[in-house]
Amino acid sequence: MISIRKQLVASLLAVLCGAIALGAGITFYRAREEANALFDYQLRQMALALRDQNFIGALPRPSNERGDFDFVIQVWNDRGMRIYMSHPHRVLPDQAQLGFSTVETKEGTWRAFSIPLVGEVVQVAQPLRIRNQLALMAAVRTVMPFLAMLPLLAVIGWLAVGRGLKPLDDLAGAVAARTPATLDPIAVNKVPVEAGVLVNAINTLMGRLDQAMNAQRTFTADAAHELRTPLTALQLQLQLLERADNAAERTVALNALQSGLDRAVHVLQQLLTLARAEPDNPSQTSVTIDLTEVAGEVLADHLTLAEANNLDIGLAPGTAQPQIVGDRESVRILFANLIGNAIRYTPQGGQVDVATGLNEQGQPFFRVSDSGPGIPVDERERVFDRFYRRPGTSAAGSGLGLAIVKAVAARQSAKVSLGDSALGGLAVEVIFTNAAKAV
Numbered sequence: 001m002i003s004i005r006k007q008l009v010a011s012l013l014a015v016l017c018g019a020i021a022l023g024a025g026i027t028f029y030r031a032r033e034e035a036n037a038l039f040d041y042q043l044r045q046m047a048l049a050l051r052d053q054n055f056i057g058a059l060p061r062p063s064n065e066r067g068d069f070d071f072v073i074q075v076w077n078d079r080g081m082r083i084y085m086s087h088p089h090r091v092l093p094d095q096a097q098l099g100f101s102t103v104e105t106k107e108g109t110w111r112a113f114s115i116p117l118v119g120e121v122v123q124v125a126q127p128l129r130i131r132n133q134l135a136l137m138a139a140v141r142t143v144m145p146f147l148a149m150l151p152l153l154a155v156i157g158w159l160a161v162g163r164g165l166k167p168l169d170d171l172a173g174a175v176a177a178r179t180p181a182t183l184d185p186i187a188v189n190k191v192p193v194e195a196g197v198l199v200n201a202i203n204t205l206m207g208r209l210d211q212a213m214n215a216q217r218t219f220t221a222d223a224a225h226e227l228r229t230p231l232t233a234l235q236l237q238l239q240l241l242e243r244a245d246n247a248a249e250r251t252v253a254l255n256a257l258q259s260g261l262d263r264a265v266h267v268l269q270q271l272l273t274l275a276r277a278e279p280d281n282p283s284q285t286s287v288t289i290d291l292t293e294v295a296g297e298v299l300a301d302h303l304t305l306a307e308a309n310n311l312d313i314g315l316a317p318g319t320a321q322p323q324i325v326g327d328r329e330s331v332r333i334l335f336a337n338l339i340g341n342a343i344r345y346t347p348q349g350g351q352v353d354v355a356t357g358l359n360e361q362g363q364p365f366f367r368v369s370d371s372g373p374g375i376p377v378d379e380r381e382r383v384f385d386r387f388y389r390r391p392g393t394s395a396a397g398s399g400l401g402l403a404i405v406k407a408v409a410a411r412q413s414a415k416v417s418l419g420d421s422a423l424g425g426l427a428v429e430v431i432f433t434n435a436a437k438a439v
Helices: 004-049 128-176 193-243 247-276 291-301 303-308 328-345 401-411
Strands: 072-077 082-085 099-105 108-117 120-127 287-290 312-317 323-326 351-358 364-370 414-420 426-432
Touching: 004 108, 004 120, 004 128, 108 128, 120 128, 128 193, 193 247, 287 291, 287 328, 291 303, 291 312, 291 328, 291 351, 291 364, 303 328, 323 328, 328 351, 328 364, 328 401, 328 426, 401 414, 401 426
Parallel strands: 312 351
Antiparallel strands: 072 082, 072 120, 099 108, 108 120, 287 323, 351 364, 364 426, 414 426
C-alpha cells in the first residue's frame, strides 16, 4: 500500500535538496567569478610591483617564496630569453602573451598576467584550482547549515503532512460509518476542497448503491408476491385434485394444476431472463447481428401462437440491412418479449406488424405495431416497472416483459419508445446506437 505521507515528505525533501544543490551551484559560480576578479586584480598588482626589481644576473629567490607559494613569476629580457623563474619545476610556456590569458599545462590550468616593462616582460601566473577550491569552500559553507537542518525539516514535514491529511482520516471514518441501511451522502462543506471530487464520487456511488439496494428489495418483495400467488393456487389445486371423486373432476383439477405450473415456470423463466439482462452480467458476447434475420426467427417461433389467436402477423423488412454489434441471445429475448406481448394483448382477428430497417439518422431499428388496446400516455413510463400490470388487464402475464425489454435495451445500447400504432394500438420501437461498421 502506498503512503501519501511518505510520498509527500520524500517529495518535499527532494525539492529542498534540489533547491540546496541549485543554491550551492549558484554560490559556487558567483564565488568563482568574484575570486577570479579578485585574483586577476592581485596578479596585475604583483606584476606592476615588480617593475623596479633588478632581474639581471643570478638573483636569489625571494625569501618568502616557499614551496606552498601559489604564484609563479617569470621574467624575459628584450631578446626573449627567460632570465628569472621563481619555480623552475613549473611547466609554463617559454613565451608570454601580454595581458590576461588562460594557459593549459600538464599540471593543470593556469591564469597568467604579462606586462612589458623597461627592457623586460614580467609574467605572474596562478593555478586555477586555487580559485575553484576557494569557491567550493564558500559554497559548502553556505549550504552546510541547510543540510544540517534537513533531519529537522523532515520531522516538521512529517508532522505537517500528517496534520494536513487528517481530514482524509475523518472522511474514511465517515464512509466506514455508513451501512446498507444508512447511505446518507457525506457533507461536502466539511471536507477540504482537494477532497471534494472524491467526496462527490463517493456520494454518487452511495446514491447508486442505495438505488440498487432499494430496487433489489422491491424486486425481492415483488418476486415473492408474484411467486406466492401461483404457488398458493397450486396448493389449492392439489387439494382439489385430492378431493376429486371421479375422472372428470380429476381432469379439471389436473388441467388447473398444469396451468398453475405453467404460470409459475413462466414467472421463474422471466426472473432468470431479467437477471441475465442486468448490466453487471458478464456472460454476454458481442457479435455482428442482422436484425431482420433475428426478427424472422423470433416471428417464426410465435406463428403458432398467432394462428391460435387468428392474428394477421408479418415481417416488413426495410430496404437497408440493419446490423448491430451485440449479444445475439439478448436481442432474441428482446424481440421475443415485444412480439409475444403484441400477440398476447391483441384481440382475436387483429393484426401485428413487425418491421426492421434504418431510420433517417442511419440507426438500426426494430418496430412492433399492433391493433390492440394500446397503453395510455400517462402509463407508458410505469409499464417498464417490474411486475407492473395495468388495472383491468385480462391477458396472462407476469408484468416482467417490458422490464426485461428495458434492461436488455440498456445493455445493448438501445433506446425503447412507446407510441401510437397506425393499426390503432401500440407501437414499440427500439433504436440501436451500436450499428455494425460496414466492411
